[in-house]
Amino acid sequence: MKIAVLGLSFKPNTDDVRESPALVIIPLLQEHGAEIAAHDPVAMDTARLHLENVMWCQDPYEAAQDADALVIVTEWNEFRGLDLERLGDVMKSKRLVDLRNIYKPREMQTHGFHYVSIGRPEVKSFSPAQQTQAKKA
Numbered sequence: 001m002k003i004a005v006l007g008l009s010f011k012p013n014t015d016d017v018r019e020s021p022a023l024v025i026i027p028l029l030q031e032h033g034a035e036i037a038a039h040d041p042v043a044m045d046t047a048r049l050h051l052e053n054v055m056w057c058q059d060p061y062e063a064a065q066d067a068d069a070l071v072i073v074t075e076w077n078e079f080r081g082l083d084l085e086r087l088g089d090v091m092k093s094k095r096l097v098d099l100r101n102i103y104k105p106r107e108m109q110t111h112g113f114h115y116v117s118i119g120r121p122e123v124k125s126f127s128p129a130q131q132t133q134a135k136k137a
Helices: 022-029 044-046 062-064 084-090 105-110 128-136
Strands: 002-004 035-039 054-056 071-072 095-098 114-117
Touching: 002 022, 002 062, 022 035, 035 044, 035 062, 044 054, 062 084, 105 114
Parallel strands: 002 035, 002 071, 035 054, 071 095, 095 114
Antiparallel strands: none
16 A cells, blocks of 8 residues: 655754654554655655655655555645645545645545545545536535
8 A cells, every 4th residue: 555645844844854743654654564655845855864665756746646545744835735636636546634634625525535634524535426516516
C-alpha cells in the first residue's frame, strides 16, 4: 500500500521537523507495511536525517501518483490550493486524511474523495453517478 504524506515540518514556513507529527506517523505506517512517498516545500532535507525508506517527491502530485491514500500533516498554503481534480486523477484511490482540516468536507465530497478530517464527520466517496448529481446541486 502506498501512502502519500504532505508536510514534514512541525508547522508551515519552516524546515524545523522537531516534534513534527510526521516523524511519528511515517514510521508507524511503515511498520504496518506502507510504502511512503513524501513532499514538503522546505523541510525534506531536514526530514531525510530522521526518516528512512521514504520516496522524496518534488511536488504533491508526484507524491500522490498511484497512492492508495494521502495524508496532510502540515497546513502549508501550497496544500490548500491543490487541484483536486488532478490529485484524484493521479491517485490509485481517492482517499484523503486531512489532519489540519484545510478542506471543506462538501468540496471533497463533490470531487469524489473519501475524506477523513479531525472532529468532523467522515465523507464517503460518491459513485460517478452521485458525483454528477452533487455537481448539479
